[in-house]
Amino acid sequence: MAEATRGGRLEGLVAIVTGAGSSGPGVGNGKATSILFAREGAKVTLVDLKREAAEETAALIAQEGGETLVVEGDVSKEADCKRIVEQTVARFGRLDILDNNVGIDRGILSVVDVTEEDWDITMTVNVKSMMWMSKFAIPAMIASGDGGSIINISSLSALRPRGLTPYSTSKGAVIALTQAMAMDHAKDSVRVNCIAPGPVFTPMASGPGGMSQERRALRASTSPLGTEGTAWDIAWGAVYLASPESRWVTGVILPIDGGLTSTAPAR
Helix, strand or coil: CCCCCCCCCCCCCEEEEECCCCCCCCCCHHHHHHHHHHHCCCEEEEEECCHHHHHHHHHHHHHCCCCEEEEECCCCCHHHHHHHHHHHHHHHCCCCEEEECCCCCCCCECCCCCCHHHHHHHHHHHHHHHHHHHHHHHHHHHHHCCCEEEEEECCHHHHCCCCEHHHHHHHHHHHHHHHHHHHHHHHHCEEEEEEEECCCECHHHHCCCCCCHHHHHHHHHCCCCCCCCEHHHHHHHHHHHHCHHHCCCCCCEEEECCCHHHCCCCC
């Protein structure tokens, strides 16, 4: 885990992070973001479909003196999203930040290969979940009196599709949703931005069987920087977008990808 350094960039703020646990051993984007939010002074609601995964993140934050609320929930369900926001406000009194981090990948599928189930579950988990969470978070942010910040996690695959058609399509929809919400709620001082991670090494990316060192080295070498990205790189981007430092930033798509979006497409 990244070395603990306490800051104050989010002092006094309350955040919700969905997918706050990791899908396997190691640190995923949601866990890293939750930890950094807490280190920067935020109180954090940790949401995950598996309570034990969120509790593991909570334990790490507690060791560093942070305050959390663990909520088990399925963010593809409207009622669960409403309950998550209500429990957060009941516990902490306000809501300032929402990090929509939940996502799934059904693998390499073209429109010829995809099933209705593949398509529907990908769009539901990757897009509808962000809509439901934002639907209930935005009024709570407005009621808190200072607006708020929503960070949606898209993917480099939305900008550079690579044979993951349902996934790439859903992550492209996240970008469109981000920009639409940014325009809809600028008048409410609710900023909405998006991070598009490149092929960072996380438990989700490595898969159930893990990833060989050779494969990791190959992935790292494909980026202009020639190094491997991690969940902490994504989390630091989220800290910036959540903080007052980005007060004049909304509707932005931020690739964190070692420079891959600047390269010519591979042939």
